[in-house]
Structures are given as C-alpha cells and as structure tokens.
Amino acid sequence: MTEQFKMDAPATERRLDDMAQGLVGAPLDRPEGALKVTGTATYANEWQIEGMVHGVMVRAPGNSGRVVLSNREAVAKMPGVLSVIQDDRLLRNPAQGTANKAPVQGAQHATYLGQLIAIVVAESFEQARHAAQALKVTLENGEMVPVDPATAAVEPQEDQTLDQGNLDGAMSEAKHSVDVVYTTPSHSSSPMEPHASIASWEGEDLTLRASYQMLKYNRNELADSLRIHPDRVRIISPYVGGGFGSKLGLAPEAVAAAIAAKELGRPVSVALHRQQVYEATMRRSETRQRLRLAADSDGRLSGFGHDARVSNLPGETFAEPVLQASHFLYAGANRKMSLELARLHRLCAGSVRAPGEAVGVTVVENAMDELAHEVGIDPVELRLRNIPEKDPESVKDYSSRRFREALQSGAEIFGWAKRPGVKERRDGEWLIGYGMASAARINALMESQARVTLLPDGTARVETDMTDIGTGTYAILGQIAGDMLGLPRDKVDVILGDTNLPPAAGSGGSWGASSSGTSVYIACEAIRRQLADRLDVNEHDLMLKDARATYANQTKALTDVLQGDEIAKLGHVLPGETSDAVRQATFGAYFAEVAVHAASGETRVRRMHGSFAAGRILNAKTARSQCLGGMTFGIGMALTEELTFDPRDGHVVNHNLAEYHIPVNADVPQLTVELLEERDDWASPLQAKGIGELGICGAAAAITNAIYNATGVRVRNYPATLDKVIVGL
C-alpha cells in the first residue's frame, strides 16, 4: 500500500522531537562499519561471477576526426582476446546527473582527447590490458577545434541573466566598491574507487553491478543507451567508493560492459583505470568570475554584480551554476548577473561536489573580504550587516536561516577576536594569518520512495534503491525508522542500492538524506496508524519504544500487537508548494588559520573551523564527517587542486593522483565542526536539510583570505600555489 505525501505546507508538528526511542540526531556508528573496516563490503568491481571476463577501454588520441583502429585484426588474435568492440552505442561522455536518458553516444568520431572509443575484452585482466595497449588508434580528417575557454565561442545563458535596478549607477555612487576578476580551474571529483561495472545478461535481462549515485536515473540512462526497456535492467550498487558528482550519471564503462557481455554471452567486468577517470568522466568547469560590490560608508551593500564564464563540450547543456547562491546570500538593491558558456573540446563538464556554490560562493567570499578591507571593518561584521531580511530578488521569506548565529558562534569558537592585522603576526619563518568566509547552499526535496516492513518478530526492514556513497544513508534511515517504530537501532535492517527496490531520489545535490528519509518517515507513519487501529487508539496517543507500545496506561509488546502479521507500507514523497513558497538554503561560516612560509610561499592550514546550520541533524557523527570532507575539499581547492589542460589539444595533463593534488592527511589539521540546532519546517517533515555539500561552499575563501591576512598577497587565480604567493612577498 502506498502512502503518498506532497510537501505543500510547513510541517510544524515536528513529530521526530516527540519520539521516545531517541535515535534521530544521535552520533551513532554506521551500521555497515564493521564490513567496511574488514574489507567485506562488496564494491562494484569485486563480485566474483562464474565465467566472468575482463574488458579494458581504449581512448581517442586526439580531439577531432574519424576513429580508425588500424590493427584491429591483429589485436583480436592476441592471446586470450575475445573481442575488440567499437560500437555506436558507446557513450561519448557520461550522462549528467538526473539526465534520465542516454547522453551523446558514438565511437566513430572523437570529440575530446581521452574519449573512450573502444573496448577490448579478454579472458584475463592482464591479457585485456595488454591488448588494449596494443590497439593502434588514429584519427582521420580531424580539424582544429577550440580547447581554450578564453578564446572559444561563448553562448550567453539567457535564463541566468538578471538585471535589477541600476548596478552601474550604484557602483559609481558607492562610497566603497570592489570590482575584481577571479578564476578557478577545473576540478576532478577523484573518488577513491574508480568507476567500474560488471554486466551480465540472462536472456534479454541485464544486471549491472556498478558504482553509481542515482540508480533510478542510471537505470533509464542505461536502458536508453542500449535501446531496451528499463524493465529489462537491474542495477546493484550497495557500496559506492565515493562519487562527489562523478557517479551521478551513467559513465562509459557501464554501456561498454553491457554491450560486450551481450556479444560474448558472458559476464564482463570493466573498471576504468585512474587515468581514464580523469580523462573521460566529469570535470568541474573552470570559471572566470567578475564580482562587483557597491557599499556605503558602513559597508552596507547597495549593489551586487556577478558575471561568470564556464565551459562545456558541444552538445552538453550543463553550465556550472556559479550564480546559484549569489541570488540570495547578501543584500544589495541593484543587482546584475550573467553566465556564459564557452564551447570547447575538453572532457565533459558536470557536477562535482556542490556544483555552483563550491566555486561561486568561494569567489563571492573573496570579494567580500576585499570589501571589508576597503571599508575597514571586521569581515564578520560586514557579513552580518548584509544579511538580507527577505530574498533580495524574489522578496520571499527565507525558511529557517541561522546564518547570523553561525557567523557569531563560529567566530567565538575559533577565537576570531584575536585575529592579527594584515602581515602582522609571525612565528619564526612562518607568517600567520586568519581568514573567514560564509557558507551557503541551496536546499531541495526530491521525489523518493521506500518500503518499510514491520515484521512479526518485532524487527523492521527498510528497502529503497537509495545509495550510500559514504554519506551515512544506512545509518540515518535506520535511525528514522527506529524512532518512528520504537525499535532499537539494531532491530532495523536497511537494504539499499538495488533498482528492484522502490526508486529513491539518489545521492546528489545534498537532497538524498532529507528526501529518502522522508519517504521512510511517511511509510512509518502509516505503519503507526495501522498499529493504532489494532489497539483502538489515536495514533498520536501511541508511544513506541524498545519494541513496546504504550497507550492509555497500558503497555504491550509489538509482537503481541502484530500477532504473527507483518505490516508493509510504501512511503512516497513528492516536492510541493514549500519548494517555491520560500527561499530554502543552508548556511554556515568557516574560519581558518594559515601559516605561509616567508621564503617559499608555501601555505599550511594550521586550524580550521566550520559552524553550519542545515535543519535537523539526523546523525551528528555522519553529518560532521560530511562537513569535514567538504572543508577538506576546500583546502584542496584553495591550495593545490587544478586540472591542467594542454593548450594544444585540451587533454588533461595531470591525469593521476600523483599530479592532481588532493589533500593528504598531513595537509589537513584536526578540523572542528559545530552543527547548530535548527528545525526547518518548510524543508521536509523531518525538518532536515542537506548537509553533504555545505562544507565546501566557500571553504577555500577562508583559506585564501587568511593568506591575505598573513602576507598581504591576494591570489585571484586559484589555487594559491607557492609561485603565486611568493611573487607578492
């Protein structure tokens, strides 16, 4: 039986506050933890299937022209080789998140260097790898194509254009103003688990064991790519070794594995190697951002301008939504914004953790720091003075917004009051600086379904095709069901990551926990009603705890209420009017202390703190870990991360973990996180908002602002590597 719920009005009842079991919010360990720490959790490329063979993909050596496999016959005869496949259904690039259909396909023409245009399958991985390396790929009749965003043709994104009031006028009349251009480079998600799929067919039915974030969409993308009915496709993805956006949409290895498995009549395993992950999955677009801020003598904003250029491949509609939070973060009556998309031939641009805000808020926060120095006031105070009462464009109210509290509390915890003046503090050879930045990220609720079954023995099962990509889904769904049904955490079994289960929102856009959590909540509410009916009481008068029902001064074991029956309900949540009625977002503030080496310009982050408000926290331990992860992405963005492209052909030069520098343990101090108590009735009946991406949305600016405070050097082209700092020392 389906219980449908549409989020049309604020959920002011806050029922989770009244549940007796006390699980939601508690910092409980992940239930799958023992499997992960012992290596017994099974990731995509680890299923052992009878008769399985191995495929290795082959890349295009250039960015244009017709693909010719000149020694195909010879390679096909190499030891162990079963097939060399070049098929028009191969994906040119991955699907964008929530695409729900095939991306551009085709293996006959190269569009970017690194595009995967063939697959070689052999009995063993070693044979397949050798043969794939031996395959000679050339390109015929290639043309010169643009690879540089600075010179490529651009397409204005009209729907992103805003012109409110008179920004030019505000800028010329302003007592203080900032007009600056910043650039951020392309970033790679770089999950530790490379993309991998094992395809096996039984007749016309395909099973794909893979590593994806959003299975209900991935299933449709795979079916569409193969031109088969989605009912024929099952995707299994119980453990995902990180995604960060790169596994939102179907990637090339999945379709290649499915095609090869069908042709050979055997299960085929295809894992991208690390270089292919860098060259042929997704990148975050580089950005060029111009910020214009106009302020009065107190630093109150009268104008806010944000213009950005991003890029993508021909045929892709995704344009990094750089302006997303600029629309609502700060005041300023006169506003102008625009986004343009350069068309070029680098690998596909798509979602990387917090698309839009990760780079957009970061640059806004650098510009705000510049303004604070112009005006001569504390950067925290500048933010506080510019928190708008209502959304400065739509004039809607905000839902819950503990932005002010995050700024103030974070400053207190960090010891912001002791911040040095510019270039004032020194510790031996190191220049010490403090910096801060605000955090902001939009919030969304998405359609999601889950089935909850209360079993006769007084335990429960939660089933949904939702994924846990490290985000804590196994933990929080069990906590919600346990609270609603009055069961200890270990009496709830959570089963995820299989398209045979009810379709969920998927992990992405920070909406996974609140959306899938709400579907579980809705199903549990229906189960509670049925239990209440059996006991002839009002559901609201029923207290469930430790598998016992208490009502009207009586207590009864759940097993006695159930009397051998099971109760199964499908919860189905749909976004509704609350999505548009108010401005929903999450907020926070970062504070960082850096040490910059006076001679080399090397920056070390010594301390970093984040205070965040994201509605009800469902599990304080996993939520904190998400914030640690986001802040660390911010450290990488600030100091080291940069995909470098060859200006001649646009290929990724640093296509591996030795040269694309994600932070290592020694780069990250013992970060601290504060999660502010908050309930957002507009967001969901859980009063929870997303927190998976908030930790990165501005984090890098706290560090680069601290570099300025330490050295007086403004690095406006990320990352702040030593060469850029040292020139100003």
Place this chain on the structure above:
Amino acid sequence: MQTNVIINGTQRRLELDPRTTLLDALRHHLGLSGSKKGCDHGQCGACTVMVNGRRINACLTLACMHDGDEVTTIEGIGQPGNLSALQEAFVSEDGFQCGYCTPGQICSATAMLEEIRNEWPSHVTDDLVGGAELTNEEISERMSGNLCRCSAYPNIVEAIRKAAGKGA
C-alpha cells in the same frame, strides 16, 4: 607461473600469468577483495598490505616476486565480530565514509604503529634516533601515503590515537 605465498597465515599456491600484480592476485584470484585498487600506480595507498610485516603497495609489485613471503591483508587483521583495536576505533571515530580507502588505511596504520614501536623516525621527527611520540603530526605524516577523498583524516588520526592508547 607458480608462486607459493603465505597469505594471512595460510600457505597458498598460485598459478598465475607473470604480469599479475600482488593486488590483482588477491582481488581476482584469491577472492580477497578487501585490498582496494584506487590507482594501480602506487599513488593512493588503497592497496596497502603487509609483506613480512612491512606495509607496501600491492599494486606496485608482481605476485610472482613473493615466493615464500608472508602477506597480511585486511582480511587477516580482523573480521566482523572479531575486529582489531584499530578496526574498532575506525568504526567508533568514523574514520571513513565511503570505506574504499579504509582497508588500506588500517593495514597502513597497523604497520605504522609497529614502525613507531621500533623507533623509526619520520620526516617530522625531531631526532633521528630515540624514537618518536605518537603526536597528531607524526600520525598525519606517516599516514600521508593513504589518500582519502572522503577526507576522514581528522577522524583517522583520532582512531589511531585511540587504538594506540589501547596498545594496538
């Protein structure tokens, strides 16, 4: 090619293509997929195992080079229901999120604590002789060969401290 290896205390006879790495031998041929492949090029540490007590990247060595060696993988360190102190601490301190780097982190930390006990210095140790305190700085430095994109680093450091305090 035939190789005899002692894996987690059990003698195993391998008959493998000589190109097979130790990591692929474990994952593809011995059913021990606890050791992860993050890069296959010695850049991430996800494949860390111990060979004769010392941590190495299993992707950077061929299985056939280990005739007679003793290999300890994550499966040999502890199992669900029988966790090592480090494994327990990783769970309680949330020293992971997606879990993909985790077996490598734990193998690496297990060997690292032994290195400290044996007074091996690191880049951040003040004196080359006389050993090192188990400070956050030492742990971070010695664990920097194990990348974690989920960035559980602060929790990994806490987990190692906690387990070391219990004599892991």
